[in-house]
Each structure stands twice: as C-alpha cells, then as structure tokens.
Amino acid sequence: MTYEQSLEKWRRVHSNKSALKAEILSTNGSKVGEVGRKEGTSEEFLSRIPDRFLALMRPLSPEDLRLIAEIELKKIKADFKKRTALNPGIILSWDEEILKTIQEYDYIAEDNARPVQGRVRSFVKEPLVAFLRAEKTKLHSGSQIRLSIKTNEDGTKSLKIEILDPSSKVIGTYDQPISYTLKDRIADPISDEEIDAFLNVENQINESVFNVNDVTQRIADRMLAIANNRALNDQQPKPASTIVLMGLSSTGKTELSKAVSKVFMKNEGEALVVDFSQVQTLHDFKARILGLRAGDGTSLASDFIKHYDRNGGDMVVVFDELANVKDMDLLKALYDFFREPVVRTFADGVERSMTKVKVIVTGNSGIEQYANVPRNIPMEQQMAAWHSIHVQMVKDPEARRAILERQFPEPLINRWGLNNVFFVAPHTYKSLKQLAQLKFSKLVRELKPSAGRRGWNLGFSSKEKYSELMEAIVDRGFNLREQGSSIDLYIRDDLRAPLEALLLKNKVPSGTRVLLEIQNGTLFVASEALNQHWAMGLPRSRGKADKEQALQRSKTDQLLTAYHEIGHALASRILLKGIRRPSLISIIPGVARIGEEWVVYAGVAMDRFTSNSKGTREEVVRVIAQLAAGETAQRLVTKGEVHDFGKGNDMKRATALAEKAILIGGLSEKWGTEAVPSTTNIEGYIARMSEKKKALFEQEVRKLLAEGRALARDILEANMISIVIPMAKELAAKGVLKEAEINRYFDSPDVVEAEESHHSAKVFEWKNWVRHRLSFFTRRSEKRDGAFKDPMFASSDVVDVQKKSETEKKAQYDLVEAPDAVEIFEDFELNIALPGPVEEDPEISCEELLM
Known part of the structure; x- marks a missing residue:
C-alpha cells in the first residue's frame, strides 16, 4: 500500500x-x-x-520520515562528539541526500517510522564505527567529517567519509562499505567455467540417480537458466525458481531432488527439506514456513525463516511429498511462494525477496494411469506397458495437466508452469540392476568386519557371476507397484538377514573371504577358511505371484492381429493422406490413451497427424472406413469372415463419429440441420427422441457406417495381394514395423489409391480369385473357427512375444557394467557339478535361520 x-x-x-x-x-x-x-x-x-x-494516528509522509531520520542522525552526532577510547571526539555533518536514501531504502508506507532508527544505525553508525576501528587515518579531537551515501557499481552502497580541514577543504576521502546493502549486490554474469559445470550436470545426476535419463537434460537446461538469473538483485525481484518432480513412489524423485540441490548449493551447506507428510494443517505450515506469533506478540522464527536469513536468501528448499497434502486451503497458502517476487506474510513482518530461492517440489502422482495394465501377464510385458504409458503421457500436455489437477489446485499448477514439471519414469530393468548394485554395495560394506562386530569379505569368482546375482535379485525381488523400494527391502530382509545368519550359525571366522555364486537359480555361499559351502534359496518378493501367466495367444491370433492393424494403417495411408501418416504398427501387447482412459491392446497402428481435418461428409466417411478397416481386413482373410479383434472399440468410435456428424455437423440431408443444444449431451438428446425421429436417426447412422465399411473393403481388396498379405506377414514375423519399414510398402507404386479401387485390375483379380477358389466359404460368423480362407494368408513365422521381451530385458541388463569396487577372488572358485536346481538344505533354510 x-x-x-x-x-x-x-x-x-x-x-x-x-x-x-x-x-x-x-x-x-x-x-x-x-x-x-x-x-x-x-x-x-x-x-x-x-x-x-480516542485518536487514530495519521500515517507519516516521506518528508516526516526524513525529519525522524535527521533526529536520529543528530543523536549519533552528539554521541560521536564525545571522546572515547575508540573515538577522539569528531564533529559530523551530512548532506540532504543521505536523509532521502535512508527514507527510500526498502520503503514500505505501512511501516511508518518503525524501521528508520535501524536504517540510520545500519547506514551511518555501524560503518562509521568500522572505519574508526580500521584506523585508516589519524584523527584528533574536533576533526570534521562530512558523510554522504555512494551507490557502487555492484549495486551495494558505501558510506562516503570526507575528512575536512578547519576551512572545510577536503583533505581525505574514504569509502566504507555498508554491509546492510550486501543483499543488493549484483552477481557477476555466469562464467564460461560455470556454464561448463552446468553442462556436466546431466552426467553428474545420471551417475548418482538411476532411471531419470529422459528428464535430466531438460532439468539441467532449467538449472542453467536459473543460474543465469542469479544476477537479479532485490531491486528487480522475481518469484522463486521452481522445479517440480512428479511420478510413482520409489522411482528416484527424492534422490534426484538431492542431486539437484547439491549442484545449486555447490556442495556447500544443505537444502532445507520440508516433509509435507508431516505438514497437514495451516498451523503446521506456519510453524515450518511462515513462523508463528507467541502469546506476547513476539514472532517465533520458522525453519524457512532461519535458513533464509542464514543464507542471505540464496537457498534451496525441497517441498517433499507435496501430493500427500489433502487440505486445499493449505495448498492455497503456497500460492505466494510460487507467485510473489516478495513474500510479505512472514510472522516477523519482514519482507523477503524470492529471487534467489530455488524450490524443488516432489510428489507421488499418476499411479491411477497404470491401474488398467493386467497383473497376470509377464512382468516384462507389464513393464513395457507402464513405460509406454509414461512416454505417451510425457508427450501429451493435457494428460499431464489432468494428472496434476487430481491432486493440486489449477492456480498452483499455473504458478509452477507445466514446462517446469518433470515426470520421473517407472523403473526399467537397466535402472533396477543399477539400483540392485548400489544397495548390494551397501550390504557388502555393512557385513565387513569392524570393531565389536563379526564380519566377512564378500566377493565373486568373476564379474559375470556378480552380474548373475544382481539380475537374480531383480528377477526375484522386484515388485512393479512398489518400484525401487522392493529392491531395497529384498536385499535388506531376504538376502542380508539370512546370509548374515548363515555365516554366524556356521561360525565362519571374521575377516575371512566368503564367495557368493548363483548356479541354476540357487545362491551358493562358500567359506574359504572352513572349506565349506552352503546352498541358500532366493525367495520371491513378498506379494509377488509365484508364476505370472503368459499371454495365451496362438500364432493364428497374432497373425490375425497383424492383418487387423495393417488394415487400419493402409486405410490411414490411402484415405487420410495429407491428414495422417502411419508411424508405427505393432502386435506386441501394450497400452494406448483413448479419450480419458488407458486401454490395453493386442496390437496397434499409430499415426502422426500432419494437418487438421476439414469436417466434410466425405472425410467423415473416410475416417469411419479407417476405423472399420481392421475388422474388414480380418473378414477378408478368415473363414466365416470373423471380426473379433478390436472390433468393439473401433466400431464404438466409428458410431460416435457418425452420430456427431449428423447431430452436430449436419452432414445428413434427410436429418437436416437440427442440432444438439450446447447444454445437452448427445446421449441424452438421443434418449429423448421420438420413436420416429430415432428410427430416422439410426437409419442415417447405419448408412454412414455402411459407406465406411464398403470403402474400407474396396481399398483392402484392391491392395490385398500386393500390400496387405506381405506386409501382415512381415509384421507377424517382426512384431513391430517402424516408419521406414512402413514407407517401403506405402510409398510403393503397387499401392492402389482410393480413386482407382473401384475399377482396378487388381480388384478384379482378387474378386475373381475369391469367386473361383473360395466360393464355398460363404457363411458369416461372429465366432472364429480357427482357419484362414486359404493357406496363402497363413504363416508359421510369427514372433514369440515372450522371447522377444526376455531378449530386450537381457539387452537392458547388459548395459550395466559391474562396478570396479566389486571384490573378485581369482584364486577362489566354487567347483560344484549340478544336474539341475538344488534343493535348499533344510538345516540352513532361510526360514529356519530367521525363526
């Protein structure tokens, strides 16, 4: 005010x-x-x-405040005129500008005279005392000193001290820094060396935090931009810089926040961490952030206030687990922290600039996105589906915003800025092996001998044997829904505890070497000192099924899925040219976002949108044809013209499109221009139609769907022999066709365009072949009878989805190298010839050891 x-x-x-x-x-x-x-x-x-x-005191004007400042200066003048051990007794004078500076500095009208006395002390008395203590010149009783304020190039201020002779001639000038203004210092522009350091941030983070490669470059870029803005001083305040880390629990967000804080703090000091699992009320928030007022009116400093004042406002604060807050009023109390350049709501009444404050927010967010992935399919396929969900979500700003809005008010999200929100991915097999190595290294350190505790030196016969154990830990210990914490708990409870108990029970001497080795799924523990070994079982993680069910999909099912997806892709290429471009076709099970839901699919054909549609009737029919082309392709190649794969969802979308085209787009002449009111949804409008109108409406919908199906059949028949069959077989063999492989077919001169499909010789060839060779397959059926119309449609070369997933998993494992610190006992090997998996020794089973 x-x-x-x-x-x-x-x-x-x-x-x-x-x-x-x-x-x-x-x-x-x-x-x-x-x-x-x-x-x-x-x-x-x-x-x-x-x-x-009763009187309400009038606010003091700037002129009034300058008069008060002059009164305070006169008091200081009287004090310095007195001779002391430090002061010989000097005579002070000042210019009018010093009064104006004291009044205008950090001026807030509502404070009135309260800060004036403190500012006079900070601007004049304290620097003057420092000058006398420094003994920069010899003064005597009655020396005249004239004071003024100098603004320095770096934004700070100094007290200019001029020594005068009896004739008021200046015989010496000194500048004494005013420490109170150090907060105004303009930092030097970021140097080339500092830029180089930030360019290495990505590598630094990836070395200490696993599974964040997809966000570290963007985070590093954001950090560099924040560092470049540090030169802004409190004369040009800006809101706090924000980095928001969201994602599933135990995916590395906390470790990532620590790594980012460490870089910002240059390894000096620590970030302030506010755990919002413990901050659930406005009172909690005030106690940790804004401060409280005691019963006598005095302020009680919060953790934030102490940290801010101790670091001169240049600080990192981590709002950890913010998604745990359920009180919307508490979240609204945070608005000022992310919006205001200067926060004025602290309990001590002090205004604090947010320019140099870096806020890192973490929270568990988005678990509901993964709920539709079946739990009984192989772990590799579940993980691939979760990864696909994450990738698609990251590419879709609307999806990210929808996830955030389930837990945070929209104004708070807007203050963060969606570009400053980073979603951390679920773990991959690569990151899980890295995590297992990190946690196992901790186990090895903790089991080493130390004062007062028996311990051993654990090692392996080779780095390959070490890697085998790490991969076994992940395979047996990882729980998808617990993410990284499942590995930590598994190593701590299911590996370390029974291993330590086994070594103690068998009185393995402290300080001796112990060899660990996996053979046929069993962990062997060998003592060099005792020349003995024991078999120790590796249990599966708690809550993890003993055996996941593989997808029961026959080669016929997969090949039919291939025809289905090729049908969709070909229709996109021919009918929606210029609007869409097929980019990927897959028969590997996965997930896709359709509307507001993530849907599990047996196969998928993905398109890149290259331009907007025009909304004409012809275009609507072509889109319906594209949706119908999957089931139509299956009809054309199967006995009984079966069409079960994906039909329901495709035709549901096609029907919804036809309804909108009629009721909103007015694309039916018989229906006319009658449209759905803006306040009514289509389902409700249709439900309230008269029987006569509903019959006409359904007739027009069926007409559009029939036109679409007929068009899909035309283009598929025209391209069946030259494109559809060979392309479906290649897709079935590989599992996935990428854009370059798709273009090899779709850019071929063999493609029959829509305009040619009615009179193409290839269409006649196809129909003639069907009539003469397959005329006896005329019945239609909604149930598969397990046969294609002709052996030419069949193929024995079909990808093994499970084997493909396991190969990709092994490829991820192989990206992780064993750390140099692993103990390798080149002269200590386990020589056991095993015909198969070894039963656990009942005398030393894990369960008994832990009883």
Whole structure:
C-alpha cells in the first residue's frame, strides 16, 4: 500500500469513533486457542475513556520520515562528539541526500517510522564505527567529517567519509562499505567455467540417480537458466525458481531432488527439506514456513525463516511429498511462494525477496494411469506397458495437466508452469540392476568386519557371476507397484538377514573371504577358511505371484492381429493422406490413451497427424472406413469372415463419429440441420427422441457406417495381394514395423489409391480369385473357427512375444557394467557339478535361520 493509499484510508475512518472502539475491543483476528492470539481492551475499561481521547494516528509522509531520520542522525552526532577510547571526539555533518536514501531504502508506507532508527544505525553508525576501528587515518579531537551515501557499481552502497580541514577543504576521502546493502549486490554474469559445470550436470545426476535419463537434460537446461538469473538483485525481484518432480513412489524423485540441490548449493551447506507428510494443517505450515506469533506478540522464527536469513536468501528448499497434502486451503497458502517476487506474510513482518530461492517440489502422482495394465501377464510385458504409458503421457500436455489437477489446485499448477514439471519414469530393468548394485554395495560394506562386530569379505569368482546375482535379485525381488523400494527391502530382509545368519550359525571366522555364486537359480555361499559351502534359496518378493501367466495367444491370433492393424494403417495411408501418416504398427501387447482412459491392446497402428481435418461428409466417411478397416481386413482373410479383434472399440468410435456428424455437423440431408443444444449431451438428446425421429436417426447412422465399411473393403481388396498379405506377414514375423519399414510398402507404386479401387485390375483379380477358389466359404460368423480362407494368408513365422521381451530385458541388463569396487577372488572358485536346481538344505533354510 502506498503512502497516498494509507492516507486516504486514514481519512475515511479516523473520525469514526464507533469503528475505532470496535477495533480496540476486537482480538487480532486469530481463532480462540491459536498461538499468537491477543485479546483486545475490555469493554468495561474502554467505556471509561471519553471519545475525544480516542485518536487514530495519521500515517507519516516521506518528508516526516526524513525529519525522524535527521533526529536520529543528530543523536549519533552528539554521541560521536564525545571522546572515547575508540573515538577522539569528531564533529559530523551530512548532506540532504543521505536523509532521502535512508527514507527510500526498502520503503514500505505501512511501516511508518518503525524501521528508520535501524536504517540510520545500519547506514551511518555501524560503518562509521568500522572505519574508526580500521584506523585508516589519524584523527584528533574536533576533526570534521562530512558523510554522504555512494551507490557502487555492484549495486551495494558505501558510506562516503570526507575528512575536512578547519576551512572545510577536503583533505581525505574514504569509502566504507555498508554491509546492510550486501543483499543488493549484483552477481557477476555466469562464467564460461560455470556454464561448463552446468553442462556436466546431466552426467553428474545420471551417475548418482538411476532411471531419470529422459528428464535430466531438460532439468539441467532449467538449472542453467536459473543460474543465469542469479544476477537479479532485490531491486528487480522475481518469484522463486521452481522445479517440480512428479511420478510413482520409489522411482528416484527424492534422490534426484538431492542431486539437484547439491549442484545449486555447490556442495556447500544443505537444502532445507520440508516433509509435507508431516505438514497437514495451516498451523503446521506456519510453524515450518511462515513462523508463528507467541502469546506476547513476539514472532517465533520458522525453519524457512532461519535458513533464509542464514543464507542471505540464496537457498534451496525441497517441498517433499507435496501430493500427500489433502487440505486445499493449505495448498492455497503456497500460492505466494510460487507467485510473489516478495513474500510479505512472514510472522516477523519482514519482507523477503524470492529471487534467489530455488524450490524443488516432489510428489507421488499418476499411479491411477497404470491401474488398467493386467497383473497376470509377464512382468516384462507389464513393464513395457507402464513405460509406454509414461512416454505417451510425457508427450501429451493435457494428460499431464489432468494428472496434476487430481491432486493440486489449477492456480498452483499455473504458478509452477507445466514446462517446469518433470515426470520421473517407472523403473526399467537397466535402472533396477543399477539400483540392485548400489544397495548390494551397501550390504557388502555393512557385513565387513569392524570393531565389536563379526564380519566377512564378500566377493565373486568373476564379474559375470556378480552380474548373475544382481539380475537374480531383480528377477526375484522386484515388485512393479512398489518400484525401487522392493529392491531395497529384498536385499535388506531376504538376502542380508539370512546370509548374515548363515555365516554366524556356521561360525565362519571374521575377516575371512566368503564367495557368493548363483548356479541354476540357487545362491551358493562358500567359506574359504572352513572349506565349506552352503546352498541358500532366493525367495520371491513378498506379494509377488509365484508364476505370472503368459499371454495365451496362438500364432493364428497374432497373425490375425497383424492383418487387423495393417488394415487400419493402409486405410490411414490411402484415405487420410495429407491428414495422417502411419508411424508405427505393432502386435506386441501394450497400452494406448483413448479419450480419458488407458486401454490395453493386442496390437496397434499409430499415426502422426500432419494437418487438421476439414469436417466434410466425405472425410467423415473416410475416417469411419479407417476405423472399420481392421475388422474388414480380418473378414477378408478368415473363414466365416470373423471380426473379433478390436472390433468393439473401433466400431464404438466409428458410431460416435457418425452420430456427431449428423447431430452436430449436419452432414445428413434427410436429418437436416437440427442440432444438439450446447447444454445437452448427445446421449441424452438421443434418449429423448421420438420413436420416429430415432428410427430416422439410426437409419442415417447405419448408412454412414455402411459407406465406411464398403470403402474400407474396396481399398483392402484392391491392395490385398500386393500390400496387405506381405506386409501382415512381415509384421507377424517382426512384431513391430517402424516408419521406414512402413514407407517401403506405402510409398510403393503397387499401392492402389482410393480413386482407382473401384475399377482396378487388381480388384478384379482378387474378386475373381475369391469367386473361383473360395466360393464355398460363404457363411458369416461372429465366432472364429480357427482357419484362414486359404493357406496363402497363413504363416508359421510369427514372433514369440515372450522371447522377444526376455531378449530386450537381457539387452537392458547388459548395459550395466559391474562396478570396479566389486571384490573378485581369482584364486577362489566354487567347483560344484549340478544336474539341475538344488534343493535348499533344510538345516540352513532361510526360514529356519530367521525363526
């Protein structure tokens, strides 16, 4: 509030005695029982004070404040005129500009005279005392000193001290820094060396935090931009810089926040971590962030205030697990932190600039996106589906915003900025092996001998044997829904505890070498000192099924899926040329976002949208044909013209499109231009139609669908022999066709375009072949009878989805090298010839050891 606004408010209320009495009687607005509550004056006492003695003090103008500053300076002048051990007794004078500077510096009209005395002390008395202590020149009793304020190039201020002779001639000039203004110092522009350091941030983070490769470059770029803005001083305040890390629990967000904080702090000091699992009320928030007011009115500094003041406002604060907050009012209390350049709501009344504050927010968000992935399919396929969901979500800003809005108010998300929100991916097999190595290294360190504790030196016969154990830990210990924490718990509870118990029970001497080795799924533990070995079982993770069910999909099912997806892709290429471009076709099970849901599919044909549609009737029919082309392709190649794969979802979407085309687009002549009111949804509008209108409407919908199906059949028949059959077989063999492989077919001159499909010789060839060779397959059926119309459609070369997943898993494992610190015992090997998996020794089973 400006001085003029304060004065205007005073003019409106200063003569209103009733309002003044009500304010005097009132509390400070706090709830009863709240810390800082302060009672007003009692009504009995106030009734004894005549109205004429009640006055609301007028706000002080800038000129008034300069007069007060002059009074304070005169007090200082009188003090320095007295001779002391430090001061010979000097005579001070000053220019008018010093009064103006003291009044204008950090000026807030509502503070009135309260800060003036402190500013005079900070601008004049403290630097003057420092000057005398430094003994920069010899002064004597009666020396004349003239004071003024100098603004330095770096944004700070100095007290200019001029020594005068009796004739007022300047005989010496000194600049004494005013430490109070150090917060105004303009930092040097970021140097080339510092830029190089930030360019290495991505590597630094990836070395210490696993599974964040897809976000580290963007985070590093954001950090570099934040560092470049550090030169802004409090004369040009900006809101706090924000980095938001969201994702599933135990995916590395906390470790990533630590790594980012470490870079910002340059390894000096620590970030302030506020755990919002423990901050659930506004009182908690005030205690940790804004501070509280005690019963006597004094302020109680919060952790944030202490950290801010100790670091001069240059700090990193981590709002950890913010998604755990359920109180919307508490989240709204955070608005100022992400919006305001200067926060004015601290309990001590001090305004604090947010320019140099870096806020890192973490939270568990998005688990509901993964709920539709079946739990009984192989883990490799579940993980691939989760990864696909994450990739698609990251590419879709609307999906990311929808996830955030389930837990945070929209204004808070807007203050963060969607570009500053980073979603951490679910773990991959690569990151899980890295995590297993990290946690196992900790186990090895903890089991080494130390004072007062028996311990051993654990090692392996080779790095390959070490890797086998790490991969076994992941295979047996990983729980998809617990993510990284499942590996930590498995190594701690299911590996370390029984291993330590086994070594103790068998009295393996402390400090001796112990060899670990996996053979046929069993962990063997060998003692060099005792020349003995034991078999120790590796249990599966708690809550993990003993055996996941593989997808029961025959080669026929997979090949039919291939025809289905090729049908969709070919229709996109021919009918929607210029609007869509096929980019990927797959028969590997996965997920896709359709509307607001993630849907599991047996296969998929993905398109890149290259331009917007025009919404004509012809275009609607072509889109319906593209949706119908999957089931149509299956009809054309199967006995009974079976069409079960994906038909339901495709035709549901085609029907919805036809309904919108008629009711919203007005693309039916018979229906006319009658449209759905903007306040009514289509389903409700259709339900309220008369029987006659509904019959006409359904007839027009069926007509559009029939036109689409007929068009799909035309282009598929025209391209069946030259494109559809060979392309479907290649897709079935590979599992996935990428854009370059798709273009090899679709850019071929053999493709029959839509305009040619009615009279193409290839269409006649196809129909003639069907009539003469397959005329006896005429019945239609909704149930597969397990046969193609002709052996030419069949293929024995069909990808093994499970084997493909396992190969990709092994490829991820192989990307992780064993750390150099692994103990390799080249002269200590386990020589056991095993015909198959070894049964656990009942005398030393894990379960018994832990009883």
